[in-house]
Amino acid sequence: QSVLTQPPSASGTPGQRVTISCSGSSSNIISNIVNWYQQLPGSAPKLLIYRNDRRPSGVPDRFSGFKSGTSASLAIAGLHSEDEADYFCAAWDDSLNGVLFGGGTKLTVL
Amino acid sequence: QVQLQESGPGLVEPSQTLSLSCIVSGASITSGPYYWTWIRQPAGKGLEWIGRIDASGNTNYNPSLKSRVTISLDTSKIQFSLNLTSVTAADTAVYFCARAGIVGSSHFDYWGQGTLVTVSS
Numbered sequence: 274q275s276v277l278t279q280p281p282s283a284s285g286t287p288g289q290r291v292t293i294s295c296s297g298s299s300s301n302i303i304s305n306i307v308n309w310y311q312q313l314p315g316s317a318p319k320l321l322i323y324r325n326d327r328r329p330s331g332v333p334d335r336f337s338g339f340k341s342g343t344s345a346s347l348a349i350a351g352l353h354s355e356d357e358a359d360y361f362c363a364a365w366d367d368s369l370n371g372v373l374f375g376g377g378t379k380l381t382v383l
Numbered sequence: 384q385v386q387l388q389e390s391g392p393g394l395v396e397p398s399q400t401l402s403l404s405c406i407v408s409g410a411s412i413t414s415g416p417y418y419w420t421w422i423r424q425p426a427g428k429g430l431e432w433i434g435r436i437d438a439s440g441n442t443n444y445n446p447s448l449k450s451r452v453t454i455s456l457d458t459s460k461i462q463f464s465l466n467l468t469s470v471t472a473a474d475t476a477v478y479f480c481a482r483a484g485i486v487g488s489s490h491f492d493y494w495g496q497g498t499l500v501t502v503s504s
């Protein structure tokens with residue numbers, strides 16, 4: 274099935290570490306690169322992690338990505354209040370022959 | 384610096400055709416291993432990939448929209464366009480154009496700011 278599943282919400286306090294999961298299948302995550310996006314309210318998504326675990330220039334090293342099998346995860350260490358945003362995973366799906374996005378995870382910094 | 388800017392009507396009547404353009408600056412849409420892409424986001428919901436076009440004009444569309452979607456290049460105006468026919472209220476969303484970079488097909492390195500399109504009579 275061509276779906277990327279993320280938890281709808283996550284939360285943490287400043288300074289904590291939070292992990293967001295992205296669960297897929299053999300037609301997407303296993304065989305293709307996973308990318309992560311951060312979307313602040315009212316803004317376009319911004320590339321946060323590319324090629325599973327790499328950070329674009331300017332993204333703090335507090336953000337890290339990991340992929341194993343049919344799942345990927347985004348970790349945010351040392352939470353800041355400005356990390357409060359929606360986070361989306363994305364991957365090419367061979368069955369769909371197109372891009373799949375996860376449903377998104379709303380991160381709240383308490 | 385690559386920049387993308389969506390343009391088009393913010394209101395479309397049901398059953399009509401939604402037409403948007405994305406003006407690209409700082410990059411050529413007719414060269415390079417990039418995919419020029421449309422993505423949409425209904426209010427309060429997730430992102431949906433609509434489709435893409437490469438520099439040669441080859442396209443891929445989301446199967447759920449394929450019968451209604453056309454993406455094309457307008458090389459003279461350095462823009463690419465989206466046409467979505469027979470729209471309904473379910474097509475109301477913020478529409479983004481983006482560039483899929485060379486690292487992978489889901490690697491969107493540049494985005495437009497997005498434009499809200501409402502389908503209503």
